Amino acid sequence: MRIGLLGGTFDPIHVGHLVAAVNVRHELSLDVVLLVVANHPWQKIGQRPVTPAADRLALVRAAVEGVEGIEASALEIDRGGISYTADTVSELEERFPGAEIHLVIGADVAMQLGTWERIEEVRTRVRLVVVNRPGSAAVNPGREGPLARWKADAVEIPALEISSTDLRDRSATGRPLDFLIPEPAIRVLRERCLYGQER
Numbered sequence: 001m002r003i004g005l006l007g008g009t010f011d012p013i014h015v016g017h018l019v020a021a022v023n024v025r026h027e028l029s030l031d032v033v034l035l036v037v038a039n040h041p042w043q044k045i046g047q048r049p050v051t052p053a054a055d056r057l058a059l060v061r062a063a064v065e066g067v068e069g070i071e072a073s074a075l076e077i078d079r080g081g082i083s084y085t086a087d088t089v090s091e092l093e094e095r096f097p098g099a100e101i102h103l104v105i106g107a108d109v110a111m112q113l114g115t116w117e118r119i120e121e122v123r124t125r126v127r128l129v130v131v132n133r134p135g136s137a138a139v140n141p142g143r144e145g146p147l148a149r150w151k152a153d154a155v156e157i158p159a160l161e162i163s164s165t166d167l168r169d170r171s172a173t174g175r176p177l178d179f180l181i182p183e184p185a186i187r188v189l190r191e192r193c194l195y196g197q198e199r
């Protein structure tokens with residue numbers, strides 16, 4: 001089995017996340033791409049309040065409903081505590097023996113891999129997929145640079161300049177979220193009064 005692992009805070013999920021997931025699945029012929037919702041994302045500690053994990057998972061589930069080969073995963077939430085990719089990879093290996101795990105990250109994240117917890121353990125157990133956007137500084141796995149020792153692929157996706165930070169601000173100020181967040185996720189966002197929304 002060929003599994004894509006796209007982890008994130010998804011606070012909130014948006015169409016950029018889904019575009020990355022469907023393009024990676026298509027380009028690499030993956031069986032499934034799991035959008036793994038972080039329980040307690042260590043990168044965000046002390047930076048800003050993070051929306052409760054159950055709410056973020058509900059948004060992701062709504063966003064991917066009916067999208068073939070893309071699934072929401074509560075794996076890190078069910079495990080509890082701080083979310084580390086090394087632990088998630090171990091759990092996926094236990095659940096899917098013999099599966100080939102493709103860790104999907106953005107080009108910006110590729111430059112920060114050295115800061116990750118137990119990164120060498122991750123490197124030996126996954127194939128890295130770097131998502132590049134036209135117009136951005138592309139990261140191409142090769143013989144030199146920070147990804148030289150990784151088994152890795154690069155996938156180019158359409159340039160969509162969407163950020164979760166901007167979407168939270170748009171929601172709080174009552175500006176439209178249409179076509180930036182999938183409509184089913186917008187409904188959940190409003191039902192749960194997230195990001196300043198009112199019932």
